[in-house]
Amino acid sequence: MIKKLALAAVYVAIAYLIYIYGDNILAWFQQANSIPLIIIMASIMALFPIIPYPIVGGVIGAALGPILGAVITWAGSSIASILMFLFVRYGYQEWGQRILARNKSISKITVMFERNAFLTILFARMIPFIPSIVVNVYAALSRVSFTSYTIASSLGKIPSMLLFAVVGDSVMSSPQNMPITIAVYAVFIAIALGAYRLWQKRGIVQHREVKQ
Structure with missing residues (x-):
């Protein structure tokens, strides 16, 4: 318990400094x-999201351009997610799993999540x-492997980090292009969400067939 409290205190202290x-x-x-x-600083800002990370990504994109800004924003966010995963996995997993196990519905969801984690x-x-x-905390509390989490998380972050940097650059250089950028991303999100729902339905059907 002392270890958990100490880790939480350090996290809160750093978050407070970023707030100031x-x-x-x-x-x-x-x-x-x-x-x-x-x-490194982008990773810290993502790990302690006192300032919303899209704002940080926008500032970086405006300062360094859309391509380099997107790469740095993505790297910072990915590193922060990995660090948060490790922080929770090795500091709070056993405690968190006991809490998740108390609710049967959450336990069933967790089992399904672990089967299709990537x-x-x-x-x-x-x-x-x-x-x-x-996503960071739930994955860390589950039995998802570190490798699967790292690859899936890092790949999945690419579109949104690119958007943050491009929007930030557009605000500073070409504001008229921003609606087009957002519209393109909205279409992408709609496609991704539709694909995810189809994949979910397919998984449910397969699960029922196996059960029968």
Whole structure:
């Protein structure tokens, strides 16, 4: 219990510092010229999302351009997700699994999630209104392998991170192109969501056939 409380206290303390110095950090992104340092800072901002990460991605995109900005934004977000996964997996998994096991419905969902973890995580990352931290924590508390989580999570983040950087660059350089960018991404999300629903239905049908 002491270990869990200590980890939580460290997390809250760092989040508080980001809350205080958030404006200064965003200003630093606009003038920084060290790519490794920008990636590290982007990872920290994603790991402690006091400032919404789309804003961070937009600032980076505006400062470095859509392509480099997207790569850095994606790298920071992916690294942060991996660190959060490890943080929860090795600090809270046993405790979290006991909580999940208390509810039979959640237990059944978790079993289904673990059977189809790669595709579920991949599609969840592509849908921007699913909170990233929910995917991170739930995957860490489950029995999903670190490799499957890392690959699926990182691949699934590519479209949204590209959007954040492109929108940020468009706001600064070509605001008239922003509606087109958002419309293209909306179409992509609709396709991804439709594919996910079809995959879910197919999985349910196969499960019923096996059960019969």
